[in-house]
Amino acid sequence: MNILIVDDEALARSRLRSLLTDCAETQHGTLAEAANAAETMARLGPTGGSAFDLVLLDIHMPGLDGLALAHQLRALPRSPAVVFVTAHARHAVSAFDLEALDYLTKPVRRERLLQALAKVQRSAGAGAPAAAAGVPDGESLLIQDRGRTERLLLDEVLYFKAEQKYVTVRTTVRSYIVDSALSELEARFAPRFMRIHRNALVARRAMRALEKHYDSEEGEGWAVRLQGSTELLAVSRRQVAAVRKELAR
DSSP: OOEEEEOSOHHHHHHHHHHHHHOTTSOOOOEEEESSHHHHHHHHOTTBTTTOSEEEEOSOOSSSOHHHHHHHHHTSTBOOEEEEEESOGGGHHHHHHTTOSEEEESSOOHHHHHHHHHHHHHHHHHHHHHHHTTOOTTOEEEEEETTEEEEEEGGGEEEEEEETTEEEEEESSOEEEEOSOHHHHHHHHTTTEEEEETTEEEEGGGEEEEEEEEETTTEEEEEEEETTOOOEEEEOGGGHHHHHHHHHO
């Protein structure tokens, strides 16, 4: 992965470069720097993404700021992925409107940088299959989590589950809470997720087995097992046939 660091502060660029060099888990090729929008566009060239796969972009810079520069990057024939790196959290919504893959706040932690790099790699790898399946490239959710806004790719989601007043979003590594109705999520993401119970939507790609299961509230019934999770999710009686059919596809 070829990465361009864009920040008007030399110390900030140097710290990001050091963090990237320290990220041995992520393979990267060229690491370059730019101090402003003009240098960025000059380095990217007329086709953009042919030179760099990712731009780590500051927002507050003299002249053209990072948000305006991101608009220009999107217009390139082969635009690179953008991850904003800024000291200000208040621009997160505007950043994701520009289809940024992540939004990091300074000082950047190595763990968060690794997460962002992994997200860029997953997005690049999942783009072609998603388009072929008729699902918009980069389809995702915006997660508001303890003062931080994060874009979560649908490819990472195992299931949505309604619990009391909230909906839990589960990935292989952690859970999030979203302020959305399960019916709304079902309508938006029906090609990828199916209803297995009144309180659960599961990723079609993740379903691996339908098993007999005993539930203390509902008694003997069925449950589905998902790849990447040890948890069993109850399947309502009316959905058992649909789950079997999905597994047989």
